[in-house]
Structures are given as C-alpha cells and as structure tokens.
Amino acid sequence: MLDPALEALVHDKNFASLTTLTADGTPQASIMWIDCDHEHLLINTEVARAKFRNVSHNPQVNVLIWERTNPYHYVEVRGVVTSMTRGSRAADHLEELARKYTGQAFAGTVESDRVILEITPKRIRVVD
Amino acid sequence: MLDPALEALVHDKNFASLTTLTADGTPQASIMWIDCDHEHLLINTEVARAKFRNVSHNPQVNVLIWERTNPYHYVEVRGVVTSMTRGSRAADHLEELARKYTGQAFAGTVESDRVILEITPKRIRVVD
Numbered sequence: 001m002l003d004p005a006l007e008a009l010v011h012d013k014n015f016a017s018l019t020t021l022t023a024d025g026t027p028q029a030s031i032m033w034i035d036c037d038h039e040h041l042l043i044n045t046e047v048a049r050a051k052f053r054n055v056s057h058n059p060q061v062n063v064l065i066w067e068r069t070n071p072y073h074y075v076e077v078r079g080v081v082t083s084m085t086r087g088s089r090a091a092d093h094l095e096e097l098a099r100k101y102t103g104q105a106f107a108g109t110v111e112s113d114r115v116i117l118e119i120t121p122k123r124i125r126v127v128d
Numbered sequence: 129m130l131d132p133a134l135e136a137l138v139h140d141k142n143f144a145s146l147t148t149l150t151a152d153g154t155p156q157a158s159i160m161w162i163d164c165d166h167e168h169l170l171i172n173t174e175v176a177r178a179k180f181r182n183v184s185h186n187p188q189v190n191v192l193i194w195e196r197t198n199p200y201h202y203v204e205v206r207g208v209v210t211s212m213t214r215g216s217r218a219a220d221h222l223e224e225l226a227r228k229y230t231g232q233a234f235a236g237t238v239e240s241d242r243v244i245l246e247i248t249p250k251r252i253r254v255v256d
Contacts, residue, residue, distance in 0.1 A: 017157065019190060
C-alpha cells in the first residue's frame with residue numbers, strides 16, 4: 001500500500017518531477033502529471049521520449065510530488081519502473097489524466113505511442 | 129550568462145528540485161530554495177545532509193525550477209557543482225534566502241555548517 005500522504009498528494013491534482021538516468025548515469029528530469037494505484041505510481045509518457053529510453057535501460061527513477069500551494073509539503077519516492085503498458089490502455093490513461101488536470105480532453109500533441117510507466121516505490125520520504 | 133527565462137524564475141521566489149546521485153548512482157531529490165548569480169545556480173544546504181555528501185563524491189546534479197502558479201513553465205538545468213562555500217558567507221546567504229522566500233529571518237533549525245553549492249549549468253532546457 002502507498003503512504004496515505006502520497007496518495008492524497010497524487011489525487012489532489014499536484015504535479016511531479018520524474019528523474020531518470022541517461023546511459024552514462026546523468027540525471028534527467030521533467031515535470032509530469034502523476035497518477036497512482038494502491039501500490040504504484042503511474043506516469044504517462046511517449047516511447048519517443050528520452051525518459052522512456054532511459055528507463056528501458058535503467059529502471060531506477062526518482063519522483064517528487066509537492067502540494068501546489070505549499071511546496072514545503074512534498075513526498076520523495078525512490079523507485080523502479082516494474083512495468084510498461086502501451087496500446088489503447090495507455091491512450092485511455094492519458095485521457096483520464098487530461099480530464100483530471102484540465103477538466104477537458106487531451107489538447108496536446110501525441111507524437112508517438114503513449115506508454116504508462118508503473119513505478120514500484122522502494123523508499124518513500126514525506127516532508128512537511 | 130544564464131538564460132533570461134531561468135533568471136526570471138529564480139528571482140520570482142519559485143522553488144526548485146535538486147537531484148544528486150548517491151554513491152551507487154541512485155538519484156535522490158529534494159525541494160529547495162534557489163538563488164543564482166549571472167553564471168551559476170546557488171543552493172544553500174548543510175554539510176550533514178546526504179545531498180552534500182553526494183555532491184562531494186559526484187558533482188553532477190539536476191535542477192528543475194518551475195513557476196509556482198503554472199508548473200507547465202519550467203527550466204531544467206543539468207549541471208555540475210563547481211564550488212562549495214562554507215562559513216559566514218554561507219550563513220549570510222541563508223538569511224538572504226529566508227528574507228526572499230518568507231520576508232523574515234530564517235526560522236528553521238540549523239543542525240550543521242551551512243554550505244553554498246555553486247552549480248555551473250552544462251545544459252539548460254526551457255519548457256513552456
């Protein structure tokens with residue numbers, strides 16, 4: 001089960017940083033929409049992105065999720081990408097995220113296949 | 129010279145994530161106050177923190193700075209810690225940051241010597 005503080009931050013439309021590692025071990029980071037089930041963090045990206053190439057080679061990631069109106073409250077998750085899901089389930093998941101964050105259908109550009117990164121936490125740190 | 133978009137985000141009391149690498153290459157991240165001069169990002173931490181131990185062994189870092197009210201606008205900096213300053217200058221810098229972010233003297237707990245991490249950007253990515 002995820003920490004309740006983590007689930008609360010995810011469900012409240014907060015944003016996350018996702019750090020992955022390039023082939024030479026350099027940390028690369030982006031700000032992302034974030035979702036979870038009761039055991040994993042879920043991030044929706046595209047297979048053409050560097051972050052997807054990175055986790056395909058090295059599944060270690062770091063995710064920070066902070067309270068939009070109070071970034072002194074945040075959760076750090078060190079974890080591992082344990083599953084990647086493509087196809088219609090990933091496309092549907094993007095639409096769920098768009099509705100959650102914007103209240104509308106996804107209005108961005110999809111350049112390649114969408115993919116859900118399922119992240120299993122190894123260590124969770126809650127900061128207040 | 130830093131990118132003007134980066135300097136603007138730093139000067140507008142926005143928050144930053146700092147990712148460092150542990151001895152085994154695992155990314156570790158925290159949300160931090162952020163400052164800059166015209167060539168470097170400046171982060172104030174303590175010598176007893178894991179992030180300080182990490183950069184002492186591996187100077188590679190990643191910094192994200194996002195607009196508080198619009199996290200779709202952010203800057204990613206991949207860089208290297210090129211200088212670390214301790215002593216009264218670091219203590220004074222903490223007070224400058226506290227005044228910038230809170231309008232008051234620093235009210236937190238200082239557990240060990242403060243240190244300024246001077247980060248030289250190697251790659252800057254502006255996202256809108």
